[in-house]
Amino acid sequence: MKMKILELERLNKLFFNVVHISILNIVIAASVITSFYSIPLHAEVQKEAETKIHKVYLLHHDFEFDFYTASPGDIIEIINQSDISHSVYIETPDEKIINIDEKLYVQTPGVSVRWKVPESGEFLLRCWIHPVIHATLLISEPID
Numbered sequence: 300m301k302m303k304i305l306e307l308e309r310l311n312k313l314f315f316n317v318v319h320i321s322i323l324n325i326v327i328a329a330s331v332i333t334s335f336y337s338i339p340l341h342a343e344v345q346k347e348a349e350t351k352i353h354k355v356y357l358l359h360h361d362f363e364f365d366f367y368t369a370s371p372g373d374i375i376e377i378i379n380q381s382d383i384s385h386s387v388y389i390e391t392p393d394e395k396i397i398n399i400d401e402k403l404y405v406q407t408p409g410v411s412v413r414w415k416v417p418e419s420g421e422f423l424l425r426c427w428i429h430p431v432i433h434a435t436l437l438i439s440e441p442i443d
């Protein structure tokens with residue numbers, strides 16, 4: 300009788316060990332899968348953080364500089380630091396007009412707008428309200 304109980308206890312222990320190892324394996328597999336999925340997600344965030352933002356200031360009646368350079372994929376942030384409203388648009392190399400923000404035609408003092416550079420070439424920054432002000436935006440070819 301006592302032998303039978305001991306045998307049963309041994310089997311019980313063995314069974315629990317098998318279950319324990321199985322659970323451990325599932326946990327390891329789950330963590331490996333999770334880390335695989337989290338790596339590309341992390342890379343995406345990094346890429347976003349590496350986007351270059353070029354600040355272009357509007358000072359009173361003109362842009363701060365006559366000439367700006369950037370690369371495709373960069374962001375141009377136009378900040379109205381003057382005390383008057385502007386309405387900046389972009390002329391593409393093939394003379395098409397891009398209104399930076401379709402909802403915000405007039406950029407009142409203190410307001411900034413962002414535009415993502417689509418391709419290389421020589422763009423022009425202009426203002427609908429003040430045709431006299433302009434700046435050149437030269438976009439270089441991608442390096443790779």
Ligand SMILES: [Cu+2]
Pocket residue numbers: 384385386426427428429432
């Ligand atoms: Cu203006």
